[in-house]
Every structure is written in C-alpha cells, then in structure tokens.
Amino acid sequence: MTPAPDPSAYSAKEFEALILGQLDGMYAVARRLTRDATVAEDLVHDAALKALKARGQFAPGTNLRAWMLRILTNTFINGYRRGGLERTTFEGAHQAEDPVADGWISAASMRAMREPEEEALRPVLRAELSRAVEELPDEFRVALVLCDVEELSYKEIAESMGTPIGTVMSRIHRARKLLQERLRKHAVAAGIIAEETAGTNVVPIGRSRKEAKG
Amino acid sequence: MIAEAATRTCRDIERALEAYVDGELDASCVLAIDAHLGSCALCSERVAFAASMKRSLRTAAHAEAAPASLRARFARAAEELARDEELGAKVVPLRPPAAQAHASSDVSPSERGHVSPSERRAAAGLEPARQPPSWRSALPWAAAAAAAIAIGGSMRTLRSGQPGAPANDVATASFASARTQLLEELAGQHARPLPPEEIDPARVTKVFSPIVGVPVRPVAFANVPMNDPWAFAGARLMAVRDEAAATLYYQNHGGTRVTVFVFDANRIAIRSACCLAARLVRVGGEERTIHVGHARGYPLAVSEHDGVGYAVSGDLKEPELVNMAANF
Numbered sequence: 001m002t003p004a005p006d007p008s009a010y011s012a013k014e015f016e017a018l019i020l021g022q023l024d025g026m027y028a029v030a031r032r033l034t035r036d037a038t039v040a041e042d043l044v045h046d047a048a049l050k051a052l053k054a055r056g057q058f059a060p061g062t063n064l065r066a067w068m069l070r071i072l073t074n075t076f077i078n079g080y081r082r083g084g085l086e087r088t089t090f091e092g093a094h095q096a097e098d099p100v101a102d103g104w105i106s107a108a109s110m111r112a113m114r115e116p117e118e119e120a121l122r123p124v125l126r127a128e129l130s131r132a133v134e135e136l137p138d139e140f141r142v143a144l145v146l147c148d149v150e151e152l153s154y155k156e157i158a159e160s161m162g163t164p165i166g167t168v169m170s171r172i173h174r175a176r177k178l179l180q181e182r183l184r185k186h187a188v189a190a191g192i193i194a195e196e197t198a199g200t201n202v203v204p205i206g207r208s209r210k211e212a213k214g
Numbered sequence: 215m216i217a218e219a220a221t222r223t224c225r226d227i228e229r230a231l232e233a234y235v236d237g238e239l240d241a242s243c244v245l246a247i248d249a250h251l252g253s254c255a256l257c258s259e260r261v262a263f264a265a266s267m268k269r270s271l272r273t274a275a276h277a278e279a280a281p282a283s284l285r286a287r288f289a290r291a292a293e294e295l296a297r298d299e300e301l302g303a304k305v306v307p308l309r310p311p312a313a314q315a316h317a318s319s320d321v322s323p324s325e326r327g328h329v330s331p332s333e334r335r336a337a338a339g340l341e342p343a344r345q346p347p348s349w350r351s352a353l354p355w356a357a358a359a360a361a362a363i364a365i366g367g368s369m370r371t372l373r374s375g376q377p378g379a380p381a382n383d384v385a386t387a388s389f390a391s392a393r394t395q396l397l398e399e400l401a402g403q404h405a406r407p408l409p410p411e412e413i414d415p416a417r418v419t420k421v422f423s424p425i426v427g428v429p430v431r432p433v434a435f436a437n438v439p440m441n442d443p444w445a446f447a448g449a450r451l452m453a454v455r456d457e458a459a460a461t462l463y464y465q466n467h468g469g470t471r472v473t474v475f476v477f478d479a480n481r482i483a484i485r486s487a488c489c490l491a492a493r494l495v496r497v498g499g500e501e502r503t504i505h506v507g508h509a510r511g512y513p514l515a516v517s518e519h520d521g522v523g524y525a526v527s528g529d530l531k532e533p534e535l536v537n538m539a540a541n542f
C-alpha cells in the first residue's frame with residue numbers, strides 16, 4: 001500500500017536526511033570539479049539546497065544519487081565554471097585529432113606505473129593524477145569525474161550534462177588520454193620508466209601503424 | 215603477419231576496453247573481451263592500467279569527507295526552510311477561527327499538501343456542472359475553502375512545480391528556464407486560479423501587507439466604463455520563488471477576468487528575472503515604463519511604484535493590460 005508519488009511526499013526534514021546521506025559523494029565530486037575546497041563547499045551547499053527545495057520533483061524510487069549529481073553538475077556548469085583562460089591548459093584538447101598521438105606507453109611501462117598487486121597507481125603518480133584532473137578542460141573533467149568518482153553510467157552522465165552519449169564517451173576517452181600522457185611524463189621525470197620511442201617493444205597506443213613502422 | 219592482425223584487433227577494441235572497465239558492455243561483449251584478454255598481454259595490461267587510474271581517482275576523491283562546516287551550514291539552511299514551510303502551513307490562517315469552524319472536515323487538499331488540477335478547477339467553480347460561476351455569489355463555499363487551503367500547501371505546490379513533471383526536468387526547470395518559469399507561474403495562476411483566501415476587500419491590506427512586505431491595496435482601474443466596472447473577486451497569497459506575492463482577482467459583468475499580483479519589487483525582481491519588453495506609456499504628464507511579456511497565451515504587464523511591484527495578467531489584449539498597469 002505505498003502511496004502514489006506525491007510532490008509533497010517528503011517533508012523538508014525527511015529529505016534533508018536523505019541529502020545528508022549523499023553529501024560526502026557530492027563533496028567528492030565537487031572537490032574534483034572545482035579547484036578550491038571553499039568553492040567546493042559553496043557548490044555542494046547551493047546544489048543541496050536546490051535539491052531540497054525541488055524535492056517535489058524527485059520521483060521516489062528513482063536514483064537519488066544520480067538526481068542530486070545532476071543538480072550539482074548543472075549548478076557547476078551554470079555558475080562555477082572557471083574562466084576561459086584556464087581552459088587552455090591542455091593545448092589542443094578540443095581538436096578533432098587525438099592530442100596525445102605521440103605519447104604512447106608500452107605494456108612494460110604501464111606495469112611499472114602501477115602497484116604490483118593492487119588496482120592502483122604508484123603513490124607518486126596518484127598525486128600527479130589529482131593535479132592533472134584539476135587541469136582538464138571543464139567538459140572533460142565533468143564527464144570523467146561523474147564516470148570515475150561517482151561511477152554514473154554513460155547514460156546518466158549524458159543526462160546530467162545534456163549531451164549525447166557519444167559525446168560523453170569521447171570526452172571521457174580524451175580525458176583519459178590526456179591524463180595518461182601527463183602520468184607518463186611524470187613517471188619519466190621521476191625515473192620510474194624510461195623515455196620510450198615508437199617501435200621498441202610493442203605497437204604504440206594511439207599511433208597509426210604506418211607511423212609506428214616508419 | 216599474425217602479429218600484425220592481432221595488433222589490429224587490439225587497436226580496434228581500444229574503445230571497447232574502456233567501456234569494459236566502466237562496466238558499460240553487455241554480457242556478450244564482455245565475454246568476447248575476456249576471451250581476447252586471456253590471450254593478449256598488451257590488452258590485459260591496458261585494462262589493468264585503466265582500472266588502476268579509475269580506482270586511484272575514485273579513492274583520492276573519496277578520501278575527504280564533506281567537512282563538518284558544510285554539514286552544519288546545510289543543516290542550518292534546511293532548518294530555516296523547514297521552519298518557513300511549517301509557518302506557512304500552520305501558523306498563518308487567513309480567516310479568523312470562527313470561519314475555520316465552518317470548514318468541513320472533508321475538505322482536505324491542504325492535508326494532502328497539494329491541490330490537483332481537477333481539484334483546483336472544481337474548487338474554483340469551473341467544472342461545467344457546478345453552478346456559482348463567481349466567487350462573490352458563493353460566499354459560504356469561499357469561506358470554507360479559504361480556511362481549508364493553508365498557504366503552506368499552496369506554496370509547496372507552486373514551489374515544487376508540476377506534480378507530473380519527470381524528475382530529470384529538475385535541472386532544466388531550476389536553471390535554464392528559471393527566467394520564463396516566473397512568467398509561467400503568474401500566467402498559470404491567472405489561467406487556473408486557486409480559490410481566494412480573503413474575499414473582503416476591506417481586509418486585504420491588513421491581512422496581506424505583513425506577509426508580502428509592502429502595502430497591498432486593492433487597485434484602482436482607470437478608464438473603466440461606468441456600467442461595467444471591475445469588481446473585486448477575492449485575494450490570496452502565492453509563492454513566487456521564495457517570496458510571497460498577493461494575488462488579487464477582479465472580474466467584470468461580462469465574466470472577463472483580470473489577475474493582479476502585488477509584491478515587494480526589491481525581493482521579486484520580475485523585470486530583471488524575465489525577458490520582458492519595455493513599453494513607454496504617458497500617464498498624466500508623466501512617462502512610465504511598463505514591461506510586458508507573454509506566457510501560456512496570456513499577456514502580462516509589470517509596473518513598479520515606490521518599491522511595490524504590480525503584475526497584471528488577464529483575458530485582455532496587451533495594450534489594455536499595459537494601460538491598466540500604468541495606472542496602478
């Protein structure tokens with residue numbers, strides 16, 4: 001005998017409790033979307049309050065986390081995006097061609113960059129990863145963070161960002177390519193791996209076979 | 215050659231590997247990828263590396279919990295909101311207790327917290343079968359309804375949008391179309407008026423002013439034919455954003471309706487919130503700017519006087535409403 005969905009089904013108090021349960025996850029995302037802890041707090045607060053006020057539009061039984069993240073994403077996109085200058089950190093990130101065609105990583109290097117027995121990068125690379133994520137262009141970062149930090153599906157991310165799924169997938173792909181290249185460079189600088197040249201042991205990733213042979 | 219064919223496969227499945235790590239592949243694709251991974255060290259390492267990146271990012275992000283200051287701040291804001299809603303629902307009866315006693319217990323929209331469109335139509339006497347077409351001729355009913363429909367109930371209904379709206383409209387509703395939404399709400403209140411909470415024009419100022427925050431007075435109409443004046447047909451509160459506006463209903467003998475919204479112009483910035491066009495109107499020797507917009511097929515005219523905002527919508531043409539607003 002569950003009552004039919006009703007716009008006033010949740011009191012402010014009841015819904016507040018639900019939101020509080022999502023606050024850590026929202027903060028985790030906000031922290032990756034914004035560069036500054038204070039700004040992340042503002043963003044989460046704004047989004048949480050919006051969610052509370054709009055609770056009548058939440059359909060009970062549907063995914064609250066995805067709904068809240070949608071509000072968070074929109075709040076971020078509409079009010080917290082950084083200025084245009086900072087978005088050029090990754091040169092050529094918006095070009096149609098793969099911007100990191102030259103950075104390829106061999107299987108051996110990839111193995112050296114992660115922990116042997118764990119599903120994790122080497123600690124020195126984890127810090128670099130966080131920095132690199134901060135510097136991704138907004139569109140790439142939002143898609144990647146929703147995918148990796150909160151593990152939303154491509155479809156949910158597409159709904160959050162108001163873009164087609166194909167766009168989401170290509171943004172996530174590009175974001176990872178950019179991050180991979182940053183990690184590779186950092187690993188070389190840290191002496192974890194050696195600078196490799198195309199064709200040493202395996203076929204390079206992200207490079208055409210013709211180039212690889214030549 | 216065999217090696218080259220194998221690497222071509224590896225290149226072809228690069229995107230699929232990513233979807234594999236993200237758990238986006240269906241079962242048959244997963245099996246196909248698993249089969250390849252079983253015999254390809256390179257792709258296995260790619261998957262392991264991609265998974266490590268994904269996991270590291272997630273772990274780092276979740277290392278910090280939401281700070282206590284954020285929790286406290288949100289709890290405070292939520293408490294404020296809950297108190298406002300509770301105040302609206304319980305403490306502000308617009309009718310004196312005597313009138314509430316007349317309210318029959320089966321009038322329950324406020325208990326359910328929202329009024330369905332059909333209830334609204336029925337309550338407003340707009341069902342074809344219902345007789346009294348005017349609130350003025352339906353005083354007992356109006357008194358009962360006024361007591362029964364608490365402000366909080368209607369505020370909640372209006373604030374949370376359409377009951378049937380799909381959840382994923384939230385984002386768009388709250389952000390992208392915030393501008394037109396305000397006009398929509400006002401025009402919607404004219405199109406499907408909720409029953410009045412006060413039907414005595416003499417009491418309007420006393421009852422509504424403290425809640426709205428500016429003097430709410432029944433408006434005067436200019437250039438009205440003597441034989442067909444605009445008659446006051448009741449008033450009620452309406453939530454606009456998080457602020458209260460007074461809604462004044464007027465009607466003439468011909469059944470033409472006009473709805474006037476009175477609000478604190480400093481708190482509800484309709485003119486800047488909506489994309490309105492400006493019209494210059496000469497009143498007396500003075501030029502006044504009236505802003506106009508349209509929603510749901512109704513024109514809306516907005517004017518402002520000493521911090522008091524007026525918006526008028528009605529079954530009239532835009533110039534008539536502009537002229538009306540210019541004379542408030």
Ligand SMILES: [Zn+2]
Binds near residue numbers: 220250254
């Ligand atoms: Zn392979």
